[in-house]
Amino acid sequence: MTRKVLTLALGAILVLAAGTPALGQTAEWIHIRVTEDEGTNVNVNLPMSLITVAMEIAQQHVSDEAMDFGDDFDGRISFGRHHDMEVEDLRKMWQELRDAGDADYVQVEDGDETVNIYRRGERVFIEVDEDGDEKVRMQVPFSVVDVLLDGEGNELNLVGALNEMAQNNDGEVLQVNDGDTTVRIWIDDNPQG
Amino acid sequence: MFLTKVAALTLLPVALMGGVVANSSIMLVEVDADDVHIMVPVPLSLAQVAVAFAPDEAKYVDVEEAGQYIPYLADFVDALRDVPENVMLVEVIDGDDHVQVFLEDDNLRVSVDEGHDRGATVNVRVPLASVAAMVDAYDADTNTLRTSRLVGALRAAPSGDLVHVIDGDEEVRIRMW
Numbered sequence: 001m002t003r004k005v006l007t008l009a010l011g012a013i014l015v016l017a018a019g020t021p022a023l024g025q026t027a028e029w030i031h032i033r034v035t036e037d038e039g040t041n042v043n044v045n046l047p048m049s050l051i052t053v054a055m056e057i058a059q060q061h062v063s064d065e066a067m068d069f070g071d072d073f074d075g076r077i078s079f080g081r082h083h084d085m086e087v088e089d090l091r092k093m094w095q096e097l098r099d100a101g102d103a104d105y106v107q108v109e110d111g112d113e114t115v116n117i118y119r120r121g122e123r124v125f126i127e128v129d130e131d132g133d134e135k136v137r138m139q140v141p142f143s144v145v146d147v148l149l150d151g152e153g154n155e156l157n158l159v160g161a162l163n164e165m166a167q168n169n170d171g172e173v174l175q176v177n178d179g180d181t182t183v184r185i186w187i188d189d190n191p192q193g
Numbered sequence: 194m195f196l197t198k199v200a201a202l203t204l205l206p207v208a209l210m211g212g213v214v215a216n217s218s219i220m221l222v223e224v225d226a227d228d229v230h231i232m233v234p235v236p237l238s239l240a241q242v243a244v245a246f247a248p249d250e251a252k253y254v255d256v257e258e259a260g261q262y263i264p265y266l267a268d269f270v271d272a273l274r275d276v277p278e279n280v281m282l283v284e285v286i287d288g289d290d291h292v293q294v295f296l297e298d299d300n301l302r303v304s305v306d307e308g309h310d311r312g313a314t315v316n317v318r319v320p321l322a323s324v325a326a327m328v329d330a331y332d333a334d335t336n337t338l339r340t341s342r343l344v345g346a347l348r349a350a351p352s353g354d355l356v357h358v359i360d361g362d363e364e365v366r367i368r369m370w
Contacts, residue, residue: 043284049272053265191280 030185031193037180045193087154094149098142133179139172218348219370220355226363234370237348244341253337260336267328270321273301300351313360320350 030051034042097105097119105124106117113130124145128136141164148161176183186193218238224231244252256263276282276296283294289308296302299322305315326349330342347369356367 040287041285043281045280045282047272047276049275050269053268053272191277 028189029191029193030187033182033184033193035182043193045191047191048187087149087151087156091149094145098146131179133177135177137175137177218350218352220347221366221368221370223366223368224364237344241341241344241348244344247340252340253332253335254340254343255337256331257336260331260333263328263331263338264333266324270325270328273321274299298351311361313358316354316357318353318355320355322349322351323347325349 028048030044030046030048032042032044034040097103102119102121104116104118106115108115112132114128116125116127118125119142122142124140124142126136126138126140128134144161144164147164148156151157171186171188173185173187174183175185220235220237222231222233222235273296279295279297281293281295283292285292289312291304291306291308293304294302299320301319301321303315303317303319305313307313323346326346327338327343330338330346332339350369352369354366354368356365358365
């Protein structure tokens with residue numbers, strides 16, 4: 001579960017970092033809080049501009065052909081042709097889901113672990129439960145996915161999506177409760193969170 | 194006793210050079226461990242002059258792959274300089290251990306305190322002015338750092354401790370005069 005938490009946290013940071021340039025004055029800081037029952041507390045408050053620089057460095061060294069940030073990275077990611085799902089296909093699928101109204105998209109039950117992805121109203125909910133007390137909760141406003149997929153071809157508009165999330169999701173990005181550990185990631189304009 | 198003599202002999206030329214380096218920085222490196230005390234003063238202005246007469250191999254430091262990251266340091270410095278004073282960038286509390294990273298007076302400060310009795314403490318101060326000056330020392334054409342400008346970057350550091358480590362009976366301190 002810890003690996004999941006770290007993966008989710010890292011993923012969220014990367015996505016946030018990609019979205020940095022467009023966040024402007026409404027969301028200049030990313031905050032990460034990790035609290036463990038054993039007494040460990042981690043507080044991170046970083047200006048988005050700093051993460052942007054880190055991302056610029058990272059993008060120069062991304063050798064994974066599946067995710068080519070390119071030299072003129074502006075927050076849109078192009079997927080390689082060999083990916084199983086082209087963004088264009090994702091876009092079409094999303095349009096169909098969008099028209100379908102409230103629905104359960106994914107339900108997985110595997111022993112003590114359940115994964116649910118469903119739509120209620122204008123939000124997509126992602127819920128992962130494991131062993132009863134380990135929980136991952138994410139909710140993504142529809143408008144965020146709309147903006148994410150408003151690019152062309154194999155582009156994802158991460159900048160716009162994050163900007164949308166910052167404005168329409170109360171800045172909340174991720175909350176994970178792993179029994180002994182809670183992780184919260186959010187963005188706002190307060191240096192101290 | 195021997196070490197005391199060595200330290201005195203080391204300091205003598207520095208004292209004699211006082212007139213020369215009065216307006217320049219001296220980097221003082223001190224190591225205390227058990228019965229060993231080492232103090233090495235490095236007059237940076239003289240070091241800068243000495244580099245000018247050094248062979249080319251000493252004038253330029255090949256930074257190899259690290260060179261590609263150096264230009265980004267300027268952006269890091271710019272981003273950090275926009276951070277309000279005393280905002281805690283990173284804080285980790287793990288039992289007795291306490292790690293803090295924050296900005297103070299145009300310095301990036303890193304503090305590590307093991308907390309428990311005789312636990313280690315580490316305090317590092319990275320002057321942003323020195324980091325910015327180091328970027329200027331980089332020559333992208335040759336992928337090298339000019340040693341004289343590196344020394345200049347150190348001279349950009351304001352006086353005070355740069356590194357101070359206390360671990361049990363051992364203490365290491367690097368400070369600018």
